[in-house]
Amino acid sequence: MLDIQKIRADFPILNETIRGKKLVYFDNGASTQKPQAVIDAEKYYYEHQYANIHRGVHYLSQIGTDLYEQVRRQVQEFINAKHDHEIIYTKGTTNSINLVAYSFGRKFLNEGDEIVLTEMEHHSNIVPWQIISEEKKCTIKVIPLQQDGSISLEDAEKLITDKTKIVSITYVSNALGTINPIQEIIDIAHKKGAKVLVDAAQAIQHIPIDVQALDVDFLVFSGHKIYGPTGTGILYGKEEILNEMPPYEGGGDMIKTVSFSGTTFSDLPFKFEAGTPNIAGCVALGTAIKYVQEIGLKNIQTYETELLQYATEKLMQIDGLKIYGTSKHKSSVISFLLDGLHPYDVGVILDNQGIAIRTGHHCAQPVMDYYKIPGTCRATFAMYNTKEEVDILVDGILKAKKMLS
Amino acid sequence: MPTINDIQDDIIECFSMFEDWSEKYEYLIDFGKSLEHLEEKYKTEENRIHGCQSRVWLHAEQQGDKIIFYADSDAIITKGIVGLLVKVLSNHTANEIATSELYFIDKIGLREHLSPTRANGLLSMVKKMKSYALIWDNQQA
Structure with a gap:
């Protein structure tokens, strides 16, 4: 079992306040934050x-x-x-x-x-x-x-x-x-x-x-x-x-x-x-x-898989949300779209709630062409993310949906 | 006939009444939705403003000594901001547009949407609007 609170305490940036809200950082696929030791x-x-x-x-x-x-x-x-x-x-x-x-x-x-x-x-x-x-x-x-x-x-x-x-x-x-x-x-x-x-x-x-x-x-x-x-x-x-x-x-x-x-x-x-x-x-x-x-990649993998499953289940409960990438073997990435909404708009509304996700084609345009979509919203998880943060993301998406629909 | 700065000042006053970010964005979203779609025939590659994420099109026409802009985007917030730019710059002379200084974006707290790193094409859009005006202004001179 990972002591997530102890891990979080090692990453000073996780205490930052973004636009008046506590940072929720789900853009780990683009880059991970740095522990104090680094x-x-x-x-x-x-x-x-x-x-x-x-x-x-x-x-x-x-x-x-x-x-x-x-x-x-x-x-x-x-x-x-x-x-x-x-x-x-x-x-x-x-x-x-x-x-x-x-x-x-x-x-x-x-x-x-x-x-x-x-x-x-x-x-x-x-x-x-x-x-x-x-x-x-x-x-x-x-x-x-x-x-x-x-x-x-x-x-x-x-x-x-x-x-x-x-x-x-x-x-x-x-x-x-x-x-x-x-x-x-x-x-x-x-x-x-x-x-x-x-x-x-x-x-x-x-x-x-x-x-x-x-x-x-x-x-x-x-x-x-x-x-x-x-x-x-x-x-x-x-x-x-x-x-x-x-x-x-x-x-x-x-x-x-x-x-x-x-x-x-x-x-x-x-x-x-x-x-x-x-x-x-x-x-x-x-x-x-x-x-x-020292934390152990196996431990990290187990924790992140659990987090991915939790997030997938929670996000799938949102009406009109579609996840792209549903392979049996998956790592900590959830790419999604909300019915009729542009990923850029969703990203802007989430950003204003202090939630960092990535929107766009993720430098993989052939993937977007395959699904015939302009891009996706992408949340990517790291070992310091928590289920509570996933819940904040879900609330943020619901707010974006309400504002944009 | 209000000047470019009159329109900018009106927008700034309007935005000053919003209490938080969500009111501001709700306004932009509603404004974006209220704008007419650009006719499909104008959504050409030539009129496309290249940005990383949302697609933006800009079409310009001359009516008398004025330039009229029409714009659209597939993202609604972008469309709202694009709509504000059109509202400010459209229906003015080439010289007025070319020499205008757009200060309202900063004042209403949307500067980040125009930063080159945002890669949503809005900065390119402002440049393109001004370059249309410059070209026509030069033609008239």
């Missing part, structure tokens, strides 16, 4: 330990380097990677996917090859592949959505073929909450000789992940969605694949030797980490992961 870690680092990392012989540079590399090992352990050099720091999920699309694409994609995505992908797992496909004259195949917001393995079997070089799929849909059967997808893809990238942006904070057990080739996520700082992200890649991939950006820290007659690149992970990184952010990301580990 805020303090970044501050402490700047106040007492800051200097640029790597290569510096002086004390502070070495401390910074140690902390930075320690968090890399912490992430390795968190997702159970085989080696710490399989953990590449990035700016976030989008940056990680772009890195793979560009670098893997440059090396391994050829004319006529196929890339398989799903219809529920976030734009950041569509557009980078479109850019590289155009350059390499590849084809993108899309595993279609079904009415409940899931995909079928039969469709995956049909679309993943010998021509497929990579399957890039989200673990959890940010717009619908669907948890995809990624183990099965990875197995199907591997049988056909294709690699798999899993976008874990909406999974890392909710579901325990073991990259070796999954045998996934790439896994990407953002620090800011797991209670860490913005501008931090992770790309996990299997050593043997990363070694084959060319650098994505050139600059300092990613070279062995530089001369005008030729340059040799560093080994992993530095080959992919050109320039001064977000050191303070990465240090605090370590604190965020530690915070989550």
Whole structure:
């Protein structure tokens, strides 16, 4: 059992008053709030330990380097990677996917090859592949959505073929909450000789992940969605694949030797980490992961599933409310529309009651096109949310309905 | 014939009587609902103001030396605000519109709806209304 009140006390922003009302924060899918420990870690680092990392012989540079590399090992352990050099720091999920699309694409994609995505992908797992496909004259195949917001393995079997070089799929849909059967997808893809990238942006904070057990080739996520700082992200890649991939950006820290007659690149992970990184952010990301580990992802998952069920039941009792994304396997996302009402209007009325939800297409326009809707209202839950807050949301929706109808 | 500023002042006075946010929004919603729909033939891609969330269309016509605006949105609160902008700027000369200063949005506490980060197209709409006026004003000059 989680002590939610104790957890809430760790997040200072939850005490904020918004428009005269106590904040109810249900926009965790966009970003999670930060516990005091994470805020303090970044501050402490700047106040007492800051200097640029790597290569510096002086004390502070070495401390910074140690902390930075320690968090890399912490992430390795968190997702159970085989080696710490399989953990590449990035700016976030989008940056990680772009890195793979560009670098893997440059090396391994050829004319006529196929890339398989799903219809529920976030734009950041569509557009980078479109850019590289155009350059390499590849084809993108899309595993279609079904009415409940899931995909079928039969469709995956049909679309993943010998021509497929990579399957890039989200673990959890940010717009619908669907948890995809990624183990099965990875197995199907591997049988056909294709690699798999899993976008874990909406999974890392909710579901325990073991990259070796999954045998996934790439896994990407953002620090800011797991209670860490913005501008931090992770790309996990299997050593043997990363070694084959060319650098994505050139600059300092990613070279062995530089001369005008030729340059040799560093080994992993530095080959992919050109320039001064977000050191303070990465240090605090370590604190965020530690915070989550201490509470336990399994405990978090159990609590959030209960909260999702409670919220789903409560929202379904509202006349004229339709939930989009009703797959059996779902994470803490409820996307909904009220009959005849525009999601933007509902979002504005909820905002005025201090309730933060997200409205719009959630950077997943193909999902909205599939359901032929302009967008949805989306409430996304985190471990610090409560049933009482769900009740406030329900009252807020009823008020919005009354005002707008 | 009231000036642009007369109309803005009227709106500010009207909004000053609301006691809380819900009265303000109820007014905007009712106002939005009371406005006529833009004819379908004007809901073209060219007339569309691109924003992230609600769709907004703006159609402009010249009548004598005045510009008449017609606008619509699929979100009712947006339509109410769009309606206020039309009420203020429509039926004035190109020069009056181009040189106008829209202070009522701030005064009635709806600034947030026009911030570029809100991404609802309203800021683009104000810009488009002014650019129509600028173009016509230049043509007349």
